Amino acid sequence: MIDTAVLKQALGDLEEDKVEALLGEFIAEGPSPEETQSVVEACQQGMEIVGDNFEAGTYFVGDLMYAAQILTASLEKLKPLMSAGSGQEAKGVIVLGTVVGDIHDIGKNIFKALLEAAGFTVVDIGIDQPATAFVDAVKANSPQLVGLSGVLTLSIASMKDIIDALGEAGLRDKVKVMIGGNAVSAETSEFVGADYWSKNAAASVRKGLEYVS
Amino acid sequence: MANTEELFAERSAIRADLLAGNRPKRAPVFASFTLEAACGLAGVSLLDAHYDLALAEAAHEKVCELFYSDSFPSGNLRHPPVYQLLGAKNWILSSSGAVQHPEIETMLPEDYDDFIANPYDAIMEKFLPRVCAALDGGAIGRGVAFAKAYQEFVYQTAAGFGIIGRLSQKYGYSAGTITAPMTEAPFDFVADQLRGFKGILMDCRRIPDKVEAAVKAALPFLLKLAIPPQPYPGMQGFIPLHLAPYMNPQQFERLWWPTFEELVVEMDKQNVGATIFAENDWTRYLDYLTRLPKSTVVWAEDGDMKKYTETFGKDHVFGGFFDPTITLTKSKEECIDVVKEMCDICMKSDHFYFTFNKGVMDVNSIDIAKLQAVLEWVADNAYY
Numbered sequence: 072m073i074d075t076a077v078l079k080q081a082l083g084d085l086e087e088d089k090v091e092a093l094l095g096e097f098i099a100e101g102p103s104p105e106e107t108q109s110v111v112e113a114c115q116q117g118m119e120i121v122g123d124n125f126e127a128g129t130y131f132v133g134d135l136m137y138a139a140q141i142l143t144a145s146l147e148k149l150k151p152l153m154s155a156g157s158g159q160e161a162k163g164v165i166v167l168g169t170v171v172g173d174i175h176d177i178g179k180n181i182f183k184a185l186l187e188a189a190g191f192t193v194v195d196i197g198i199d200q201p202a203t204a205f206v207d208a209v210k211a212n213s214p215q216l217v218g219l220s221g222v223l224t225l226s227i228a229s230m231k232d233i234i235d236a237l238g239e240a241g242l243r244d245k246v247k248v249m250i251g252g253n254a255v256s257a258e259t260s261e262f263v264g265a266d267y268w269s270k271n272a273a274a275s276v277r278k279g280l281e282y283v284s
Numbered sequence: 285m286a287n288t289e290e291l292f293a294e295r296s297a298i299r300a301d302l303l304a305g306n307r308p309k310r311a312p313v314f315a316s317f318t319l320e321a322a323c324g325l326a327g328v329s330l331l332d333a334h335y336d337l338a339l340a341e342a343a344h345e346k347v348c349e350l351f352y353s354d355s356f357p358s359g360n361l362r363h364p365p366v367y368q369l370l371g372a373k374n375w376i377l378s379s380s381g382a383v384q385h386p387e388i389e390t391m392l393p394e395d396y397d398d399f400i401a402n403p404y405d406a407i408m409e410k411f412l413p414r415v416c417a418a419l420d421g422g423a424i425g426r427g428v429a430f431a432k433a434y435q436e437f438v439y440q441t442a443a444g445f446g447i448i449g450r451l452s453q454k455y456g457y458s459a460g461t462i463t464a465p466m467t468e469a470p471f472d473f474v475a476d477q478l479r480g481f482k483g484i485l486m487d488c489r490r491i492p493d494k495v496e497a498a499v500k501a502a503l504p505f506l507l508k509l510a511i512p513p514q515p516y517p518g519m520q521g522f523i524p525l526h527l528a529p530y531m532n533p534q535q536f537e538r539l540w541w542p543t544f545e546e547l548v549v550e551m552d553k554q555n556v557g558a559t560i561f562a563e564n565d566w567t568r569y570l571d572y573l574t575r576l577p578k579s580t581v582v583w584a585e586d587g588d589m590k591k592y593t594e595t596f597g598k599d600h601v602f603g604g605f606f607d608p609t610i611t612l613t614k615s616k617e618e619c620i621d622v623v624k625e626m627c628d629i630c631m632k633s634d635h636f637y638f639t640f641n642k643g644v645m646d647v648n649s650i651d652i653a654k655l656q657a658v659l660e661w662v663a664d665n666a667y668y
Binding site: 085087130131132133134136137140171172173174175176177180199201223224225227228253256258259261262 | 378386387481489529564642646648
């Protein structure tokens with residue numbers, strides 16, 4: 072039987088080969104859905120170690136992306152072993168996208184991977200998305216959170232338009248809006264009317280968990 | 285006209301002192317706006333301006349009319365017609381009409397050996413056809429497509445220099461911190477144009493030996509790109525830096541830094557200084573930057589200004605840090621307080637110039653009147 076503490080630490084230490092080997096042995100044993108669920112949770116806890124190290128400044132964005140890659144590959148392997156309904160209940164729902172005018176998606180995708188690891192359901196509407204797409208996605212998915220990503224400064228005006236549109240649609244009070252990416256700062260957050268801003272994806276996930284708890 | 289000539293002479297003297305390592309009489313103001321912002325300021329369609337250079341010139345001139353600067357304050361690095369003739373996927377227009385670089389994977393992990401063995405052939409025969417639809421065909425078609433795109437590139441570049449020349453003469457601008465071609469750090473080239481941001485960061489973990497060899501193989505090409513046909517002392521080439529702040533220190537030291545240092549040292553030997561745009565925060569790598577030749581100029585997006593002043597700024601020219609978007613929320617007086625404090629810190633070095641933390645890209649990301657006040661305050665007050 073797999074030692075979940077070892078697995079968790081291996082992911083936290085970014086030991087891809089070790090994680091792969093441990094999961095290979097585990098899957099070969101023909102585990103039950105419940106056992107598989109405990110292994111999924113160990114992987115997610117390993118990702119928390121990565122997030123902590125990132126916030127402490129000992130890991131960097133490249134390490135975060137590598138960890139997300141290991142986690143995604145691990146979950147892909149484990150998914151077929153889980154029966155329907157055996158998964159965790161989602162911690163929350165977030166509509167996430169890169170705002171209109173901006174086509175960058177690396178930061179958005181890192182944030183998405185960390186959110187999924189933390190148990191969120193992420194509705195990713197893609198890049199270069201206008202206000203109407205965010206409003207429609209919020210109406211369709213009733214999220215607690217909306218995440219707006221932007222690298223270029225031209226995304227600031229887009230973020231404001233989107234937040235204003237959420238207000239006009241009567242949805243602004245129903246969601247917390249978080250903005251992230253190279254374009255954001257305390258000043259831009261104040262200007263666009265966001266609830267939270269950060270350039271740090273791990274810190275944003277923590278804030279997201281706070282919002283939905 | 286005499287006034288413009290006097291302005292040019294005074295500004296050129298300030299710039300010359302700055303780049304020669306002497307204390308200038310005041311910190312020069314090198315404002316920076318992109319064509320996107322210029323079009324917004326002029327009320328001109330960005331998409332039209334990409335294809336109509338008279339419109340682009342009118343937009344650039346609007347920046348000159350509105351904002352103080354000692355050097356030409358507006359510019360455009362990327363020309364959509366060139367990329368469209370090539371059917372390029374690595375530079376595309378977003379819905380706003382801004383030219384942007386999407387995440388691409390031109391070189392696959394299994395292509396490393398080919399690239400390391402013969403980078404030129406790998407780029408020409410494998411990678412360019414993948415990233416440029418017009419270059420993915422028979423030899424004649426590829427040749428014609430390449431020739432058309434190159435002709436357009438030369439036309440656009442020459443026309444761009446024409447605009448800079450005319451407006452510089454009209455407004456009495458000196459040159460700025462970039463007077464020679466642009467190149468890339470070898471690691472950033474392999475990342476941005478070949479493997480992609482994500483791909484290269486995975487490779488650094490999985491196949492670092494191949495990354496190291498590929499980066500070394502790319503160096504001669506990036507050096508060639510940096511050196512104009514007839515370099516002369518005082519020329520400054522441009523290197524926008526990208527990946528290093530996202531890497532861990534071990535990866536940086538082994539894979540990113542050595543070929544970059546070699547590139548900059550070799551450029552310096554050939555009379556071309558490097559003006560590097562330090563994207564993100566390079567404070568943790570200041571000791572490395574300080575080792576670079578004294579001809580190196582840093583344009584910093586973010587970071588600890590005091591540390592820059594006390595380390596890099598001892599012998600090197602630096603500027604940046606000022607975020608124009610603060611004009612959206614702060615009062616005019618508060619904005620000026622920010623810039624006063626910056627000058628108090630950075631002008632402890634004799635080698636500081638004022639510029640924004642990056643080129644202003646969107647007119648909606650600034651308050652025009654407050655930014656005008658900031659630039660005028662620096663021009664009137666940042667005297668040594």
